[in-house]
Amino acid sequence: MDDLINLKLPKHTEEILEHATKQGFTASCDSLTGSLLRVLVMNKPNASILELGTGAGYSTSWILEGMDQGSRLVSVEFDAESAAVARDVLGHDKRIEFIVEDGGKYIEDHLNDKFDIIFADTWPGKFYLVEETLNMINPHGIYIIDDLNPQSNWPEGHGDKVQELIEYLEKKTEFHMAKLDWSTGIIIMTRR
Template identity: 60%
Template sequence: MDEYNKILNPLKAEELLIRASQIGFDASCDILTGNFLRLLVASRKQINILELGTGVGHSTAWILEGMDESSKLYSVEMNEECSSIAKEILGNDQRLELIVCDGAEYIMEHANRRFDIIFADTWPGKFYLLEEVLKMVKSGGIYIIDDLNPQPNWPEGHGEKVKELITYLESRDDFFISKLNWSTGLILMTRKV
């Protein structure tokens, strides 16, 4: 089975990847992860989604394509250059709120909010402030992270942080967990009802 066969990219995905390349941004989500995010989002209606780490908006485009008209996506990015590209290309979508700030600030300021899906694609909400973000997942809601298999852009020692993160997430009894050794390596967790 060829998992790449018949994947239709969102309309603006290619433009976003070109712009990412022009500024040297190499951390856009993998096409398989994007397709998976779109599928997850499309399975739910009238939801609130939090994306931590917009980058230039590649994963954002996949999420938006899966969303119904009554859903809302809050996407947080601290890099103004990346965020400006996302705003330029995706900013006309009324379902999207692009927030330019440090993910840690957003988490602390919105700790009482609850989301149906949280995609943590940056350090805050994944490697620190994890407890705070997991509390932001609604009952029956989904927490998803990627880039858990070795990546060429990992800093030295990052592999140990990833192992510790996985071990910790495996130990939780308030979520169901699925580890997907596929794409860039994903963990999908659902808060128990």
């Protein structure tokens, strides 16, 4: 099975990647992760969604394509230049709110907010403030992280951090977990 056949990229992905390349931004999620995000989001009508790590908006475009008109997306990015690409290309969509600030600060300032889906694609919410982020997930809500398989751009010692994270998440008995050795390595968790 070739999982890249008939992938059907969202409308704005090529434009986003073009701008990101000009900027030197190379940390966008891959298309397989994007396709999974779109499918998961499509199954949560009227969802409240949090994306930690907008980047240039590549994953954001996949999430938006899966959203119905009753859903809303909050997308948080620390780097203003990258966030500007996402806002310029996708900002016309009224279902999304772009926030330019540190993801850790956002989490700490919104501990009582609840979301149906959280995609943590940056350090806050994935490698620190994990417990706080998991507490922001509604019952039957989804937490998804990627980039868990070894990659050439990982700094020394990062593999140990990934292993510690996986071991920590495996102990979360209030969630069901699926580990996918696919794409860049994905964990999906659903609150029981």
